[in-house]
Amino acid sequence: MRTVDISAAETTGDRRQLINVAYRLLGSVTEAEDAVQDAYARYYGLPRSRREAIRSPTAWLTTVTGRICLDLLGSARARRERYVGAWLPEPLPARAEWSQAGGADPATSGDPADQIVLDESVTTAFLVVLESMTPAERVAFVLHDVFRYPFADIAGVLGRSPAACKQLAASARRRVSASGTPASTADQADVVRRVKEAWEKKDIAALVRALDPAAVMTADGGGMVGTVLRPVEGAARIAQYMVAIADKAAGLELLERSVNGAPGLVARRAGVVVTVASLEVVDGSVTRIWVVRNPEKLRPWARAGNEFT
Missing domain, CATH: 3.10.450.50 (Nuclear Transport Factor 2; Chain: A,)
Known part of the structure; x- marks a missing residue:
């Protein structure tokens, strides 16, 4: 993986958001970090004139990160067939425990695990349900239902029409509903x-x-x-x-x-x-x-x- 020198002041918010998207899509902190790093490498690998022509670098990076994750999800099943035993998402400790342990401020930490927001969309039960979805369903659902991206933007990630993306998210939503309601x-x-x-x-x-x-x-x-x-x-x-x-x-x-x-x-x-x-x-x-x-x-x-x- 090529390392990219990225200004912390310029990209801290974007990078945190992208890490959060990628972890929910992939269930792996390491793979999420690699996907985001790859997206930045592609962005800074563009000629300066092309970068300056991009109206929203955040939207561009989100689209590219989503496509990278989609490709990884497509190959994940084959890779996990070679995995010894069952494959489960990577578990994460609470941010408060990082703080008590003297961990860095999540806003400035270089550790991607510190930057992931822990909410109902990253519980192990939820991530396991996401694993049951097709790659396209997972991307459509996570981007729309979790991060509220419009289907018009998701269409650019999946290479499908907004209507098709809406159907994918609806199918994924049914899978989540069928999984039951967890306890408080x-x-x-x-x-x-x-x-x-x-x-x-x-x-x-x-x-x-x-x-x-x-x-x-x-x-x-x-x-x-x-x-x-x-x-x-x-x-x-x-x-x-x-x-x-x-x-x-x-x-x-x-x-x-x-x-x-x-x-x-x-x-x-x-x-x-x-x-x-x-x-x-x-x-x-x-x-x-x-x-x-x-x-x-x-x-x-x-x-x-x-x-x-």
């Missing part, structure tokens, strides 16, 4: 706490009570660390698996932390974050657990993780 943050935090306490006590019965009977746990180790390669289904099997892990994981510390803006769990050993878990709570029970253990996806937690208390 307070209710989710209460259930997450019950799971943590039951896990620490190795209480299988309590874990089963906290889980929906048809709950599913999916883990992402990327072939770099040990974990289940296929989803574990059913409350009893998940509870038994969690207790078995607790028996083997001497010295593992479990913490309640915000994961992608929602209550979740973080496990660390010797001060190093080794696992980040997101939980989906519906009607007071955990319906889905997404566990990320791939060290490459835990890089945003490395700095903040050392300061967790």
Whole structure:
């Protein structure tokens, strides 16, 4: 990837916005950063006369970033077929935890993870639903429903008519609606706490009570660390698996932390974050657990993780 010298004063706002768009489209901080960097490289690679003729550099950069992400999404399925086990989005810590850990101001930080706004459009549950969409649906939905770009502009990204883009967004919206309504943050935090306490006590019965009977746990180790390669289904099997892990994981510390803006769990050993878990709570029970253990996806937690208390 070519590095571009970009004026911070000129592009801080634009870059932050583009990183936020790209992360929601790709589910990967690293890929989002690369996509945005590529867009800037293309912009500054234009002859000066062509750059000066662009009426809105922000709109131009957004369009190009969207096209780059669309291309990446198109090839993602093939790449993920070679991925060892399940692929999950990269989890992000809360910005407050960055601040408490002495992290840089998000407005000036060079770390793209610091610049991502954590809201309902980046919860793990939402990102997983986005993964079920076609690349075109995902781009149309994210740009329109999340960032409020008009379909006329989205048409320039997708190379389709505004009417076709509107249909794509509507189809994606139906997928989101079908995924159900998650619990409030307070209710989710209460259930997450019950799971943590039951896990620490190795209480299988309590874990089963906290889980929906048809709950599913999916883990992402990327072939770099040990974990289940296929989803574990059913409350009893998940509870038994969690207790078995607790028996083997001497010295593992479990913490309640915000994961992608929602209550979740973080496990660390010797001060190093080794696992980040997101939980989906519906009607007071955990319906889905997404566990990320791939060290490459835990890089945003490395700095903040050392300061967790």
